Amino acid sequence: MEQIKNFIGGKLISSQSVRTLPVFNPATGQSIRQVALSTAHETKFAIESAHQAFQEWSKTSPLKRARILFKFKSLLEENQSHLARLISEEHGKIYSDAVGELTRGLEVVEFACGIPHLQKGEHSANVGAGVDSHSLMQPLGVCAGITPFNFPAMVAMWMFPIALATGNTFVLKPSEKDPSLSIELAKLLQQAGLPDGVFNVVQGDKEAVDVLLTDPHVQAVSFVGSTPVAEYVYATASAYGKRCQALGGAKNHSILMPDADLEMAANAIIGAAFGAAGERCMALSVVLAVGDEIADELVTKLRQQIDRMVVGAGISEGRENDMGPVISEQHRSKICDYINSGVEQGAKLLVDGRGYQVTGHENGYFVGPTLFDYVTPEMKIYKEEIFGPVLSIVRVPDYHTALKLINHHEYGNGAAIFTRDGETARQFSEDVQTGMVGINIPIPVPMAFHSFGGWKRSIFGPLNVHGNDGVRFYTRMKTVTSRWPASVRLEHHSSSFVMPTME
Ligand code: NAD
Secondary structure, three states: OOEEOEEEOOEEEOOOOOOEEEEEEOOOOEEEEEEEOOOHHHHHHHHHHHHHHHHHHHHOOHHHHHHHHHHHHHHHHHOHHHHHHHHHHHHOOOHHHHHHHHHHHHHHHHHHOOHHHHOOOOEEEEEEOOEEEEEEEEEOOEEEEEOOOOOOOHHHHHHHHHHHHOOOEEEEEOOOOOOHHHHHHHHHHHHOOOOOOOEEEOOOOHHHHHHHHHOOOEEEEEEEOOHHHHHHHHHHHHHOOOEEEEEOOOOEEEEEOOOOOHHHHHHHHHHHHHHHHHOOOOOEEEEEEEOHHHHHHHHHHHHHHHHHOOEOOOOOOOOOOOEOOOOOHHHHHHHHHHHHHHHHOOOEEEEOOOOOOOOOOOOOOOOOOEEEEOOOOOOHHHHOOOOOOEEEEEEEOOHHHHHHHHHHOOEEOEEEEEOOOHHHHHHHHHHOOOOEEEEOOOOOOOOOOOOEOOEEOOEEOOOOEOHHHHHHHOEEEEEEEEEOHHHHHHHHHOOOOOOOOOO
């Protein structure tokens, strides 16, 4: 069976590790490839390769680095269909959703192509008599990226395009559940002209991650995954003196106000709750319906729409399915346990996705769209991230109760409100304690030229990914204050022992 390789120093290298895992096609339940879990020694080799490449790459002009990324962008476009099929095959999401993920990643590449402008730094002339000041935004060195299974292309591309554009070298440790795409990205970067060693991929698990978090050559770590692992990564990388951004889990709420355009809101909610089988960190998993009247109307509309949804393989002949399988058998059973707990704790199960069968794919990891009503904040299905196609409706008496619930939740990734009232919407965006806010937009994922990140236990570290925060994360600021000959001569005549202030 094909074993997915590492990509180190510009070469595809088979891991010598004795630990391997099967990679499954979640739509069929069949093992299609195998991935080796790289050893600490192999991970160190990748870091060393990136360290060696840093010297020259960091001195390459930003314009030249940008041109390689321009070429990479065209190659991504040329290879879109192959890449999207590969994502769909190993992750399970439907083909057009895989194209969507690639597009969002590609937009970060487009943003990074502007690096000659983004990395200019600042300049002030005459900050004092004959004195100028300018800043340099210098690369850090070797940067590491550790990514989750749910966006094998997009999340990696939140990180490395900006890291490379700013002059860093990179080691990517993709999810062991859908690792193939990482190698395709590495090959395309090489084809685009990226020098060997600048971008490396190490397949693996905690053993590889621990080396990335502690090796002295690694200067910065970007992590995206579940909150417990994010906390561990942030604490360990920080203890080893590294810069770290660690994005964690989520429980995204939306408030449905009585004045909302219900048709629009119901359509938006369905897509945001069940797209990618709910395996998105920005998936909408809770609706706070303000008042019983709108809650009842919403339930009717959601049930009608769920009835029309077609669940099946990510890649299908003819009409595309609406939703694919979840990532693994283990994850399917975890989601079903959550549904069981919702029932046991008294929520009203309106649509039950347990035991969902897709003809011809009897061994696939399918969970049907699941809808709960009368969910309360004490229930496990409300408190925890399910990461599956399970939508909970919580009925609340007013806007303030709804806002309080969002603000008291441990996660603070995204939140949305559906309303026609501008004042309520404005108040919501001011008061809600989440990093990303949607006003009649169910999944408010910022564009590449803005930054993405949550609040509370959805992120650890001060800087978000991509946009200006991304450029700041991957660069170190140095500010130069300079005075030229005439005044330098003056300096020789007198010393000053007071704090310098500009005149
Ligand atoms: P995960 O935490 O299991 O794995 C993420 C990465 O960490 C993988 O590369 C994995 O190999 C590695 N890893 C796992 N356990 C580890 C350990 N004990 N020590 C060191 N490394 C470890 O997450 P997942 O299941 O792949 O992804 C789903 C999670 O990611 C969800 O919680 C989701 O909300 C979150 N996510 C968050 C965002 C965001 O932007 N906030 C985006 C995507 C996904």
